Amino acid sequence: MMLWISFYFPALLLNTLERDNGSTLPLIILSGSNGSVCQANQSAFEHGITLGNDLGTASALCHTLHVVNYDGKNEAERLLQLASVLYQVNADIVLYPPNGLLMKVSPMLKLYGSLDHYWHTLLPLLTNENVTFHFALSPYPEAALKLAQAKSDKGFLTPESTQSALDALNVRQLGFTDKQAVQFERMGLRQAKQLFALPISSLGQRFGKSVPEQLRALTQTQTAKQTFYTPPEHFQQSIELLHEIANSQTLCFPLQRMLKEMEKFLDAREAVVPNVMLIFTQREKDDKTLTLSAAAPESRANRWMPLLQLHLEKLTLDAPVTHIRLEASTLLPKQSPTQDLFAGKRGQLTSGELISLMQAKAGKQAVYSLTLKNDHRPEHAFCRQPPLHACEQTLPTHLPSRPSLLHMSPRPLLARPETLTGPERISGGWWDKTPIQRDYFIARNQQGQWCWVFRTATGEWFEHGLFC
Known part of the structure; x- marks a missing residue:
């Protein structure tokens, strides 16, 4: 039997802001449609703020409140990041932006052996992402979506148990529009069980064909959306700062977390990158771009951080930074380092890492190696070339001492x-x-x-x- 699991992230944007800024202060997200509170953290709830409050009420309840307007684009971007993490466990993922996704479980059970083993492999990945989530498991994908949004947090492994769970929902939880829900309630149809008990044909005649189509979809084994998630070829991530940063050295803290996210992304793909681009959005000023280049492609955050710190020491901000974006567009396959058993103890830095640090400190043009030229004059017999590049010329064997x-x-x-x-x-x-x-x-x-x-x-x- 086909099985689907759905995840619903009711506070995805709020969780992302808390993670990126390391903040536990009261924080709310205001809806773009009516300006009411649509997401709030635990600290805000402790001050008496509830979902649906207007800004005036929330501000009166908490004077140290952080307020952020809802941004569906940032939330959908975070959903893509979660899909990239879950892709390590499950290959068939369907996105429902901005805060839901659906995964086909059945093909993966051959790999993991049992549903229990599959779940215990999946759960730690979500836990490490520090997101609030609800889930539902069902043979019917659309039903799994609605049950997850209803915060069921259970597995309904048979059609009968799924139908029973759907019957317990109210009509608004089935995903109908507000207009349709009001029409149902005027007829006394408040529970999903009452709606399912009516003939499908009569519902279509009274409310239009979209209603029976939506009810039939709840008991279909295939989802209407057949576009599965494809992992991105490049890494990019953004951070919206709750507090503006005016000191370039302070940027190290959020950037370190972004580099760790990049490391996880690259490790999952057995890849490295030769350069990283950072875009800083400055208040009422043009964006400032910083490019980090490594002499040898690298993936580890602890190797990129020294380079970043050296560049930030020389970076002058024109205005406080409100937003950070990190991009790594050139992915290269990781090469396993070869180790000589008899080479003895060596330093912790490779040649490429040392050159990268020197270039970051003294400038790219100040670090180079030499190669031979076809010229007899001593002062013209060599030229500069990028470090670690092999010399294309060979020294003549008959040349006298130099x-x-x-x-x-x-x-x-x-x-x-x-x-x-x-x-x-x-x-x-x-x-x-x-x-x-x-x-x-x-x-x-x-x-x-x-x-x-x-x-x-x-x-x-x-x-x-x-x-x-």
Whole structure:
């Protein structure tokens, strides 16, 4: 028999705001339609506030009240995040924005072995998300949705038990419009059981065909919505701040939680990201964008946080931040690190992590490696390249000794040094109009150091480098 489970999240936006801001102060959400309280936390309830209160009444009951207008877009975005978490357990998910979802259970029982095992795998995921939820399990998907919204919190595994549960609801809980519900009540039909007892055909003649269609849907084994949830290819998450943040360093606290959410998202996909983009919405100012780039793609929050802290130290805000958005659009497959059994003890940072920290501190252009160029002139025989990139040129085997340290520019010598080997003539540069003709020697200077010197065609002597 087909089984469906439905989850209803009656305070999803409120739960999200509490989680993102770490706040336990009285908080209410005002409905966009009539301005009444549609969601409230436990602290608000303790002050006597109830759902349906207007703003004036709620404010009179609690002077430290936080008030937020309902935002269906933010709530629907949080529903997508929950679907992404539940997708780890159940593949067939149908979304009912902004605060409900439905999952096909039967195919998953082959994997989990029993309904009990399935439930105990699913429950910890929801518990860790810190959301208030109600559920219902039934062979009929539409019935499961209505029973979850009625806060049944039970499993109805047979058609008979499902019908009994539906009979106990009132007509408004079946999902009819207010106009239809008023029409039913005027006829004395207040309980769903009374409505089910009437002939379907007569209901259609009196109230229109939508009423019998809706009643039939409650006992169908398939849902009318056949579009199943598809996991997103990219990570993005937003935070609406209850308090404006004017200090860039204070942004670390909400951002750390967002990076942990990103880590869970990436771990579920065995993926890493090379960069992360942060968008800060400033009050009455343009958005400020900050891009974090890692030398090697990374997924762990504790590796991204040091980079973030270094960037925030240099970030100047034009106005207090009211909203934060984090995006990671380039997902790469995670590569398992190879470990050498005989390599001995090493530092905690990999080469890529160290380079990322150095770039964040000194700037991306200040950290680089060197590679060879096809040029005989010593000062033109190399160039900069991104760190950790392999050198495409190979050093000729017949090349004479070269110093480890080359001066930025040759240093003039007052007298001829004591030469040990040489000469080696280097002549070229006519192609870029900076020709040279030099005779190079290995010599010893007055400090006893071995140095690389050359004599020009006019007989002048210069020191160009030191052997280390």
